[in-house]
Amino acid sequence: MDFQVALFSLIPVILVCILLFKPKHKNVPPGPHAWPLIGSLPVLFTNTEVPLHVTLTNIAHTHGPIMIIWLGTKPTVVASTAEAAMEILKRNDQVFSGRHIPMSFRLKHHIKYSLVWSDCTDYWKLLRRIARTEIFSPKMLQAQSHVREQKVGELVEYLRSKEGQAVKLTQFVFGTLLNMLGNVVFSRDVFFYSDDDRNKDGIQNLIREMLMVGAEPNIAEFYPILEDLDLQRLKRKCDELFLRVMKLWKGTVNERKEKRNEETKDMLDVLLANDFNDDQINALFLETFGPGSETSSATIEWVMSELIKNPKEMAKVRKELDEVVGTSTMKESHLPQLPYLQACIKEAMRLHPAAPFLLPRRGIEACEVMGYTIPKDCKIIVNAYAIGRDPNSWTDPLTFRPERFLESDVDYHGSHYQFIPFGSGKRICIGMALATRTIPLIVGSLVHTYDWGLPDGKRPEELELKEKLSLSLSIDPSLCVVPKMRA
Numbered sequence: 198m199d200f201q202v203a204l205f206s207l208i209p210v211i212l213v214c215i216l217l218f219k220p221k222h223k224n225v226p227p228g229p230h231a232w233p234l235i236g237s238l239p240v241l242f243t244n245t246e247v248p249l250h251v252t253l254t255n256i257a258h259t260h261g262p263i264m265i266i267w268l269g270t271k272p273t274v275v276a277s278t279a280e281a282a283m284e285i286l287k288r289n290d291q292v293f294s295g296r297h298i299p300m301s302f303r304l305k306h307h308i309k310y311s312l313v314w315s316d317c318t319d320y321w322k323l324l325r326r327i328a329r330t331e332i333f334s335p336k337m338l339q340a341q342s343h344v345r346e347q348k349v350g351e352l353v354e355y356l357r358s359k360e361g362q363a364v365k366l367t368q369f370v371f372g373t374l375l376n377m378l379g380n381v382v383f384s385r386d387v388f389f390y391s392d393d394d395r396n397k398d399g400i401q402n403l404i405r406e407m408l409m410v411g412a413e414p415n416i417a418e419f420y421p422i423l424e425d426l427d428l429q430r431l432k433r434k435c436d437e438l439f440l441r442v443m444k445l446w447k448g449t450v451n452e453r454k455e456k457r458n459e460e461t462k463d464m465l466d467v468l469l470a471n472d473f474n475d476d477q478i479n480a481l482f483l484e485t486f487g488p489g490s491e492t493s494s495a496t497i498e499w500v501m502s503e504l505i506k507n508p509k510e511m512a513k514v515r516k517e518l519d520e521v522v523g524t525s526t527m528k529e530s531h532l533p534q535l536p537y538l539q540a541c542i543k544e545a546m547r548l549h550p551a552a553p554f555l556l557p558r559r560g561i562e563a564c565e566v567m568g569y570t571i572p573k574d575c576k577i578i579v580n581a582y583a584i585g586r587d588p589n590s591w592t593d594p595l596t597f598r599p600e601r602f603l604e605s606d607v608d609y610h611g612s613h614y615q616f617i618p619f620g621s622g623k624r625i626c627i628g629m630a631l632a633t634r635t636i637p638l639i640v641g642s643l644v645h646t647y648d649w650g651l652p653d654g655k656r657p658e659e660l661e662l663k664e665k666l667s668l669s670l671s672i673d674p675s676l677c678v679v680p681k682m683r684a
């Protein structure tokens with residue numbers, strides 16, 4: 198049953214309840230009119246042409262930096278300025294350290310061992326510590342850099358066979374990222390560069406499908422009483438996909454249990470050394486492949502699109518690469534010498550954050566924010582998209598101007614609240630150090646090796662950058678480009 202049919206079938210119930218229900222919280226932030234039981238759903242979903250992140254940004258212009266929106270019977274608080282983000286992520290980080298778990302992802306065997314969706318329990322602290330000190334430690338990242346460089350080399354090489362043809366870049370970039378993650382996780386590739394159907398039942402398709410199912414609006418989000426009915430079968434679909442994806446690495450995990458590596462080489466070694474069981478290992482693998490691939494792939498697509506649309510900036514990146522990398526192959530060790538490339542990536546993340554609402558938090562108790570009461574268990578969204586385009590924080594906010602990041606020390610590490618693509622505070626992205634190595638390595642290698650044209654002789658200024666919000670913020674339709682080896 199799709200979302201509209203599910204909503205339609207509930208109309209009689211909604212009408213009966215409409216006269217009986219009124220939101221009962223006092224001194225909550227302002228927000229759009231909330232009808233009994235349906236809340237502000239009509240305001241958000243009447244115009245399906247406008248994506249949700251844009252609608253919320255527009256509504257905030259009327260209701261202010263912190264507003265409450267009733268989605269059916271559930272309140273959601275939205276923070277839309279740098280100051281409001283700081284209130285949530287810094288001053289009240291502890292109170293808002295809970296996560297709102299999307300209904301479709303509430304899978305019993307996954308949630309119990311989840312890092313992404315759990316509250317800040319002792320188990321979550323253990324996972325964060327292992328991730329910080331072992332899996333994504335500077336030493337481990339450094340030791341694996343040659344593998345990532347090799348994976349980018351394979352992408353660049355494969356694109357040679359596509360010279361002069363129109364390619365959907367993200368398909369291959371997503372595969373490259375999965376191979377990088379596959380090597381972080383269990384020292385194995387999981388994607389094949391080929392035009393046949395070898396990837397059909399592979400991780401790429403299963404993860405993408407799972408993320409798409411998770412991103413579909415679920416009626417039970419608005420009426421939690423319906424959770425167990427799973428009217429749209431979204432939870433069941435996610436569960437099936439999870440079981441299928443786990444089978445893909447079961448053999449590798451079993452083999453490694455039988456014959457351990459002498460030295461710690463990857464995440465699987467670390468987890469086995471810490472006596473993790475199969476359910477714990479499965480949950481963490483999924484949470485590396487899922488958030489790690491989609492967000493980085495969307496970001497690379499945005500950077501490439503902005504550079505193709507802005508040839509002057511593309512020329513500057515290329516000049517910098519020519520001076521630093523010259524005729525050799527780009528390496529991660531070149532990154533500190535490539536400030537303009539890094540500034541372009543930040544600028545694309547400012548305008549098009551892959552996670553425009555970060556990952557929704559949850560208030561674990563009631564709290565005062567900017568003079569208003571935020572009820573306990575309220576879902577909290579920080580609108581990083583609105584914040585990145587706020588004229589009070591940015592001059593000429595809608596223009597792609599990477600120089601702004603060379604002229605200031607604003608960075609994405611979570612202490613400059615006008616720019617928080619990786620979030621901030623206790624729950625800041627755990628994969629940031631990996632993402633900030635892989636993204637510039639891939640973009641730099643693509644720009645250094647190829648000229649990028651558009652199909653059918655389209656000119657750069659004709660490239661339309663239309664946004665689509667599913668689980669991440671992506672381009673619709675996805676970027677189609679024609680690579681040509683640089684002379």
Ligand code: HEM
Pocket residue numbers: 312313314484485486488489490492493496550551552555556618619620621622623624625626627628629631632
């Ligand atoms: C451009 C790339 C990426 C972006 C934009 C991104 C963004 C985010 C954001 C906004 C959050 C929530 C932060 C908060 O609540 O304050 C997050 C959390 C997380 N990210 Fe990323 N991420 C990226 C790459 C990665 C990678 C490469 C990995 C792993 C390999 C990863 C794993 C995670 C995990 C496990 C969490 C949950 C942390 C927790 O809840 O304690 N991410 N990410």
